[in-house]
Amino acid sequence: MAVPARRGGVVSDDLPVGRRVAYWRARRKMSQQVFADRIGKSKSWVDKVERGVRRLDKWSVLQEVADALGVAAEVLVDEPGPAAPAQPAGVGVDEVRAALTRHPGLLQLPADHVPVDPYRYRARIVHADAMYGHAQYPALIRLLPGLLDDGHDLATTDRPPLQVQTYRLTALVLVKLGVQDLAWLAADRGLAVATGTDDPLLEAVAALPLGQALRAAGRQRAAFETTVTAAHQVAPLDDESGTSDQRSACATLLVQAALAAAEHDDQPTVRELLAGAMVLTEPDSPARAAVDAAQVTAAAALGDLSGAVELHAALAVRDRWRSLPVEHRAAHLVDVAPAQLAAGDPAAAGRALLDADRLAPAEVRVRPAGRAVLAEVLTGSPRPSPHLLAVAEAAGVDSAR
Structure with a gap:
């Protein structure tokens, strides 16, 4: 050598x-x-x-x-500190950390205490879920401490599903913000609640963010085992059994398992899992679009850069691409930009980031992974567009060349 x-x-x-x-x-x-x-x-x-x-x-x-x-x-x-950009200021992670640290069950409540109204709480979760779907991470993180605290105080038999949804959102947004240890904790709390219900579908909902948190923390094997196990429990892996919700949850878990396998360089397993997810999804559904997007990400993770670029180009012109949530499309564009750059097309990488920024600015300007990709594309572009330089300035990313 x-x-x-x-x-x-x-x-x-x-x-x-x-x-x-x-x-x-x-x-x-x-x-x-x-x-x-x-x-x-x-x-x-x-x-x-x-x-x-x-x-x-x-x-x-x-x-x-x-x-x-x-x-x-x-x-x-060859850097004085972590490769990932610093956590964005003012996003409220410390407040979420404090809420996860508190254990309301150990606190004495006053005699005149009134439990949280479950109907209003459910409406708050629906609102928070919509915020996540539009990548409004700084605003969402400010809502989560109240949801976490109030989730322990619901006077309803529906408390476990509502708590699981809160922990799910908390884990997902913390993964986006690069706070992997806290995301892992929130996801584990959600799975602990779900496993106490004997509801395989709820367990699947809770297992998904745990798989994502483990992947973000570099624990691909654990992520793979968690998501594959949950997938097999929620629905049979064929194209005829299970309810639509079970099949959708199973397909989503298989996608996460495939991405973990790709990051572990296990191409045969990736192919098998994505084929299984394909069988469980309808051709023109958002779930099938998510499988298509995962094929792109997996190809890039496995080092097939030209294949990733070609798969993305085919996906982006299909109607089902637009059926994905704004957050998912923007995150996918951030993921595909490095593959386009490495494949020798910095202009396409820059356009991908601009498209992501138009869809969901926080994916590029707030999310540490997005900011890192932005810096990489700027460095690798001989003549970055003025629009991309403007995004970099707004994001506080050094564009000096």
Whole structure:
């Protein structure tokens, strides 16, 4: 293996992350297989990272790689701090953390205490869910502490489903904001409530955000096991059994399991799971569009950049693409932009981010992953458009070239 260029006894500053990983792995006298086993990945995954085919774009995974190599993560990225942008100011994460820390069941309530009205509470959840669907994350995060507190005080037999929905929304928005540890906690709380009901469909609803939180935290194996197990419990995996809600929940869980498998470089499993999700969804439904979008994301995760770009182009002209929620479409565009950039089309990557910004500005300007992609596209574009530079300025992303 070629030794990376060195300057002053350290790895050259202009080396990509993958080459730095290869250098330090060789310094530690580890084969690719030994290193892969140490971090719970496949040898193929390590090889793709080192060749630059696969990006290390999650700080949690980068930290795990650095720990296995016995170096600081900053050594691999040549930055003074975490690769992910700092948490946006004023989004209210501390208040959500405090609400998750409180245990109202241990508090003494006054004698004249009036329980929360379940009908009004359900209306608040519907409103919060709509806010998530339109990627209004800063506003939504401010509503969640009250929903979390009041969810413990519902005088109704419907309390578990309502609590599960609140924990679900909390976990999903925290994943978006890059607060993986808290997202994991919220999702686990929701699943604990659901499993106490003996309702497989409610358990499926609760398992989905836990799978997403585990993926965001770099725990792909645990995410895969959680979502596959829940999928098999909620509905038989064929095209005739189960209610429409069960089939939809099962397909959504299979999609999450497939994305976890893709991030673990398991292409045969990805293909099998997405085929199963396809069988469970109607051809022109939003659920089928979600499967199509997952095929794009999985292809990019597996290193098939040209395939990802082609699949996205085919999806974007179909009617069912517009049936996806605004949040989902914008997030998908943020995910596909790096693949377009790596495939040699920075202009298309820039257009994808502009489209995402028009649909849901918070996906690009607030979400740490979106801001990181924006910075990457700006760096990789010889002549970024003035519109993209304006988005970068509004997002507080350094566009200096």
